[in-house]
Amino acid sequence: MNFTTTFPITPAPSLLNHRSKVLTMGSCFAASMGARLSKLPLEVMTQPFGTLFHPFAISRALSGDVSEDLYEHGGYFLHPDYHSIFTDSSSSELMADIRSVAAEVTSFISSTDFLILTWGTSFSYFDKHLNKTVANCHKMPAERFEKRLSTVDEIVNNFYSLISTLSSTTQVILTISPVRHTKDGMQENQVSKSILRVAADIVAKQFENVHYFPAYEIMLDELRDYRFYEADMIHPNEQAQDYIWERFMSTYFDPELQTIAKRWDSIYRTLAHRPHPSKLFDHRRVLEVLLAELNAEKYQEIDTCKIAEYVAHEIKNTYI
16 A cells, blocks of 8 residues: 655766765755755755845856845844845955855856755845845845746746856756745745746756756655644655655765765764763774774775764763
């Protein structure tokens, strides 16, 4: 008996390996995926500009162009094109911080193997004072903005502009965030997601280096039950994220990276273990053997620095 609707995912033509360089951008789902990728022997840059939901906002951030437009709220300055992680009491310091990150992203993306983009919504907000669409209203007066629903053509054309700036060897993985934007309204959210899905389908079929990963469909069909959601009934819970992550690995990881991911997951579970005081000596000995094995793997061209650092830290903090 089947208690869920499952579907196959076509194997990706280009796979991540342990030397891949990856940049993730977009909604909070991109942050979740990036955090998991960062635990592996990959060179990963995750959400350098913070959470961004609309395709236009993501493309603008990736362009490297930083406008001089700023909002002031409660004695602090914020930028309408970026998340509130960029906040400063000094406008010049804020601009310097943003430009520094933009320069890092521009340098990183020039040699990125995989760009993972997660689109969250088709709704954007047009600032009538600045005469442009912004990524974040930062709690400025509502009358200043006009809510707009982008069309499929607008999103597709915007993507054309973005991909023209990327290396032809960069593989773009598009996903639609499975998180529903209920504040827009349930019907409006469905329209918004549908526009994103159609736009993603168009560009994925048009470019050989653009691929669609069905995180949205997995959540809505395979994980339809509310037991896979957080208490807010909107965000996928850890079990759902684990399942989607497994589908992603089986689709985009080469066999060696899949083996590494499985082994390292076991190691992280060992690190999370808190032994009984009487077992501390044995636990520390296990970690010391593990660290020696990881250091030896460096000679096999696998970058074990990240996980070895975690193990070394745990050994240091395991008192006998």
